[in-house]
Amino acid sequence: MKLSKKALSIPASVTLEITAKVKQLKSEGKSIIGFTAGEPDFNTPDYIIDSAKEALDIGFTKYTPVAGMPELKEVICKKFKDDNNLIYDPxxxxxxxxxxxxxxxxxxALVDDGDEVIIPAPFWFTYEEQVKICGGKPIIIQTKEENGYKLTPSELENAITDRTVTILLNSxxxxxxxxxxxxxxxALAKVVEKHNLTVISDEIYEKLIYDGNKHYSIAQVSDYMKENTIVINGVSKTYSMTGWRVGYLAAPKAIASIISRVQGHTxxxxxxxxxxxxxxxxxxxxxxxxxxxxEFDKRRKLMSKLCDDLGLTYINPQGAxxxxxxxxxxxxxxVDGKVINGSLDFASILTDHGVAVIPGLPFHADEFIRLSYAVSEADIVGGFERIAKFISLIK
Ligand SMILES: Cc1ncc(COP(=O)(O)O)c(C=O)c1O
Incomplete structure (x- = not known):
């Protein structure tokens, strides 16, 4: 059977693979504490489940308009107005x-073959693969610790070429x-505007923000940015609805109508x-x-303390x-007679010690591992006891 070069060039999602491995080890009766999931551990709230039952009862089970049911678009417009001071038409x-x-x-909708898309690293690895699937060239900028691992205007300026079309931001x-x-x-918007570029701004974790910080969208910066930003958001993380598969975007009218056309055929x-x-x-x-x-904030503080107790350093998370x-x-x-060459080895050997984490490599940060604190406090405490033992064995 012939498989396309395009498809073969796409690696499997490391997160989904590891999450599946944890499930399998658990089903075999092994004790594994998993910090891998990219989803809240709470059930979807009852009021949402009841509403889905109502949809079934009233027979709301047919096609809706491609770009979404009008009532939902209205609610999304209201959300943008109330939360972000952004006025969109449905x-x-x-x-x-x-x-x-x-x-x-x-x-x-934005990327032609060979077009460049700037992605500040560390980043959620799906960005890179989606850009490649669309024929684009990911231009990865390694951000710096002293800048809080955020893109600076000069880094952005230096990465822009005449093939750059868009920048993928995630905050x-x-x-x-x-x-x-x-x-x-x-400051970033000034550079974007100077070069007449667009931004895709992924704000899916908007509601999960701590320490009194406020979420701000780059689309709010100026009329230019509103007209040149595609804002991405959804209900998955905010309402613990990852399995329901509802996301949304807001875009300038011309782009929205093209995206709707594309979606009509996908x-x-x-x-x-x-x-x-x-x-x-x-x-x-x-x-x-x-x-x-x-609840996430409590767990975030607990995990920070446990890291501090072990002398582990980490990027202090302000959101997600x-x-x-x-x-x-x-x-x-x-450890265990094996050399730790990077985050993949670290994560793999740690799994044998009963703790699953996501290696930093696919995020373009091989010196890191990612632990989700969307897990119970008991698992955080139990998991860190195992991590402490594991670390003590590393020589
Ligand atoms: C940064 C980021 N954007 C988007 C998504 C995708 O969300 P959804 O479940 O709505 O497809 C995720 C999920 O992990 C994410 O981490």
Missing amino acids: SQIIVSDGAKASLFHAIY PSNPTGAIYSKEELE TSNACSISQYASVTAMSKGAEIVESMRQ FYMFINIKEFIGKS
Whole structure:
């Protein structure tokens, strides 16, 4: 059977692979504490589940308009107005099968073969693969510790060529938890505007923000940025609805209509039942979202303390639910008779000691591992006991 070169060039998602391995080890009766999942561990709140049941009961089970049911687009417009002071017309909103699909359609709409897309690293690895699938060339900028692992205007300026079309920003960031301030975004926007570029701004973790920080969208910076930014968001992380597959984007009208056309021939509308339930989720959920955020914050503080106790350094996360821990000091050392050459080895050997984490390599940060704190406090404490033992064996 012939397989396409395009398809063969795409590596499997490391997160999904490791999450599956953990599930399998658990099903074999092995005790594994997993810090790998990129999703909240809470059930989807009951009021959302009830709404989905209602959708089924009333027969809301047919195609909706490709770009989303009108009621959901209205709620999304309201969210942008209330949360981000961004006024969009419903025709500028496209609802997709999860934010991953929104991103893909956005990149597909902008990128021709050989076009360059700037991606600051560390970054969520799907960006790079989607750019490649769309024929684009990912231009990866290694951000620096002293800048909080955020892109600076001069780094951006230096990476721009006459093939650059867009910049992929993610705030709050997966994996670092970094968030860009208003001032930082304003400074980046000046460079974007000077070169007449666009931005794809992934804001899926917008509601998970700590220490009194505020989320700000680069689309808010100026009229130019509003007209040249595709904002990506969704219900997965905010409402613990990862399996429901509802993401959305807001874009300038011309881009939105092209994306809608593309989506009409790829996935068509997102699941009608999930869309119906998303209207309810987004209309009513503020208190529940806040209580989940507070719970994540407690776990974030617990994990930070446990890292401090072990002398592990990490990027202090300001948002999302990941702790990016530095393992540089262990690289080149050995454990169980095996040399730790990088994050893949570290993560793989640690799994044998009952703890699953995501290696930093696919995020373009091989000196790090990513631990999700969207897990119970008991698992965090138990997992760190195992990590402490594991580290003590490294020589
Ligand atoms: C930064 C980022 N963007 C987008 C997504 C995709 O979200 P969805 O489940 O809505 O496709 C994820 C999921 O892990 C993510 O981490």
